[in-house]
Amino acid sequence: MSVWIEVRVADRHDEARDIASFLLEKTDGGPLPAWTPGAHVDVRAPGGLVRQYSLCGPAGSVDQYQIGVLRDADGRGGSRAMHDRIAVGDRLEISRPRNLFELQAQENALLFAGGIGVTPILAMAEHLARKGDVFAMHYCTRSADRAAFAERLTAPALAGKVAFHHDDDPRTCMNIDALLAAMPRVGTHIYVCGPDGFMNHVLDAASRAGWPESQVHFERFSAPVAEPGTTGGFEIAIADSERVIPVGEDQTVIEALSAAGIEIPVSCEQGICGTCVTKIVDGLPDHRDMFLSDAEKAANDCFTPCCSRALTPRLTIRI
Numbered sequence: 001m002s003v004w005i006e007v008r009v010a011d012r013h014d015e016a017r018d019i020a021s022f023l024l025e026k027t028d029g030g031p032l033p034a035w036t037p038g039a040h041v042d043v044r045a046p047g048g049l050v051r052q053y054s055l056c057g058p059a060g061s062v063d064q065y066q067i068g069v070l071r072d073a074d075g076r077g078g079s080r081a082m083h084d085r086i087a088v089g090d091r092l093e094i095s096r097p098r099n100l101f102e103l104q105a106q107e108n109a110l111l112f113a114g115g116i117g118v119t120p121i122l123a124m125a126e127h128l129a130r131k132g133d134v135f136a137m138h139y140c141t142r143s144a145d146r147a148a149f150a151e152r153l154t155a156p157a158l159a160g161k162v163a164f165h166h167d168d169d170p171r172t173c174m175n176i177d178a179l180l181a182a183m184p185r186v187g188t189h190i191y192v193c194g195p196d197g198f199m200n201h202v203l204d205a206a207s208r209a210g211w212p213e214s215q216v217h218f219e220r221f222s223a224p225v226a227e228p229g230t231t232g233g234f235e236i237a238i239a240d241s242e243r244v245i246p247v248g249e250d251q252t253v254i255e256a257l258s259a260a261g262i263e264i265p266v267s268c269e270q271g272i273c274g275t276c277v278t279k280i281v282d283g284l285p286d287h288r289d290m291f292l293s294d295a296e297k298a299a300n301d302c303f304t305p306c307c308s309r310a311l312t313p314r315l316t317i318r319i
């Protein structure tokens, strides 16, 4: 379960069309927990909605966290609440940072950001530049006025490292196949964050070019709508115990376990973040998440109980 930290909005700034950044500091004035580039926090938005936002301030800063929020008119309301209802001085609750999108030890890094996916990628780029590491960043937006954090991305520290690509300007078009072909595959890691279409464009190209899965890292914002279920209800057995918990057709595994007094930590509850990954010792899961790799799904030894279900009448899990 999240331990919530109370923060105050120290500043907010319009970074680009529909994108605002928020500077958050602890209400008691103390330092915030340490973090590394790629980390995100849960933010409890007005109305109680919990959303994940990547930290995008100077890497490691513990005086203040910075998050960037895209106002999604068609979203579930969390980003609209942040944009429309949060002002300087307001209080919010956030979780400790969690990093499921860590930079690896590498010789080269290729960073790809689409739209609001710039937030973790910006923190990575500034961190790599400060270390003097070899990297290049490509930032794709629909138009120039949607490119956030332009001042930082064009600062001398990142000179020559960042290329901007805008859909409405064919002169800036990104040729992903050519970019990948120009990089040595050995020692180069790829990092991708952005909307689904953008992510799939980059990930498919990396796969076509034969990039090993272990060198391709990505973080998604939202899960696609799940396919219709392949099963109705099923049972969850707890390994090394006598406990068997029925999971109803309209219930998630997390909900069924919680009703039985068993709490598994969750965050996104959409199969994106990996917080709830749980070991399976028997039975076959029906993987519905976007977090586990194809290889991890094929191994069938863990699953995400926030959204995944079962292909067998019973799944035995270890908690």
Ligand code: FES
Binding pocket: 265, 266, 267, 268, 269, 270, 271, 272, 273, 274, 275, 276, 277, 289, 291, 304, 305, 306, 307
């Ligand atoms: S809570 Fe995020 S994947 Fe399950």
